Amino acid sequence: MSAQERMETLRSLDAQLAVRLEGLCRELTQTGEVHMQKMTSTLDEAAPKPGDLVYLRAKNLSVKLNGLEPVVFSAVDACTFLQLAQIYLAPTTAAAASFLDYIVGTFPFVVSHVRTRNQRPFYHATGDRSYHEFSEIVAEKSCTHSLITNISQDPLYGIADKLMFGGITEGSIVGATEGELQRDLIHFLFYHNNFRSIPWLAGKTPLQKLATFEGFANWRLFDPYTNAINTNGSDTGHRTD
Numbered sequence: 253m254s255a256q257e258r259m260e261t262l263r264s265l266d267a268q269l270a271v272r273l274e275g276l277c278r279e280l281t282q283t284g285e286v287h288m289q290k291m292t293s294t295l296d297e298a299a300p301k302p303g304d305l306v307y308l309r310a311k312n313l314s315v316k317l318n319g320l321e322p323v324v325f326s327a328v329d330a331c332t333f334l335q336l337a338q339i340y341l342a343p344t345t346a347a348a349a350s351f352l353d354y355i356v357g358t359f360p361f362v363v364s365h366v367r368t369r370n371q372r373p374f375y376h377a378t379g380d381r382s383y384h385e386f387s388e389i390v391a392e393k394s395c396t397h398s399l400i401t402n403i404s405q406d407p408l409y410g411i412a413d414k415l416m417f418g419g420i421t422e423g424s425i426v427g428a429t430e431g432e433l434q435r436d437l438i439h440f441l442f443y444h445n446n447f448r449s450i451p452w453l454a455g456k457t458p459l460q461k462l463a464t465f466e467g468f469a470n471w472r473l474f475d476p477y478t479n480a481i482n483t484n485g486s487d488t489g490h491r492t493d
Contacts, residue, residue, distance in 0.1 A: 303331070304365060306366045307408070307413075309326050311326070313418050323342060324437070333458045334445055338350075339437060363393075367398045368400065369399070411452060
């Protein structure tokens with residue numbers, strides 16, 4: 253085979269490879285779009301409006317504070333992915349009740365249903381009392397409480413878990429003091445709620461998704477930790493229309 257024939261053969265192989273790669277990329281894109289559409293449909297069915305379903309989680313972080321492992325309680329609204337979190341020293345039922353009070357009073361919509369994994373402080377493996385105790389506390393807030401016994405059967409929890417403080421961001425948490433950890437938490441939530449583009453929200457931020465619902469169209473900022481003012485000159489956390 254001459255040098256020219258070899259070059260033509262190589263060019264032909266390159267062209268065939270390019271076509272195959274293009275086809276593969278097209279198939280992967282289509283598969284991704286179908287998966288995204290399926291997840292979006294699941295979200296719309298499970299939580300058609302804010303507050304219909306809120307995931308709660310208590311997570312021990314890898315950092316130490318005075319010999320103790322701080323616990324971050326997080327809450328993510330399944331409709332908008334708006335998120336709240338607080339730091340506690342222990343994952344107790346009392347801490348869970350305190351956090352529940354906080355999210356019910358701080359989310360800018362009515363929370364009607366909270367869902368947790370079947371673990372402390374929301375459930376005690378050796379008996380039902382702890383579960384009933386927390387469920388009764390939830391019921392006092394005119395909410396319902398459900399347990400996740402199999403994570404694989406609740407794909408939305410997997411999404412919410414990765415978006416929570418201490419999820420995929422845990423490796424970047426380096427705060428050595430309570431003040432530094434609180435600062436990191438505040439900064440994370442401010443970014444997440446106002447500027448983080450969420451694929452399952454078609455690229456919207458949690459605040460942008462919230463703004464699609466009646467009563468929130470003019471909201472420009474959500475920051476419950478400060479007295480920030482939104483662009484319309486109204487206090488954060490209050491309707492501007």
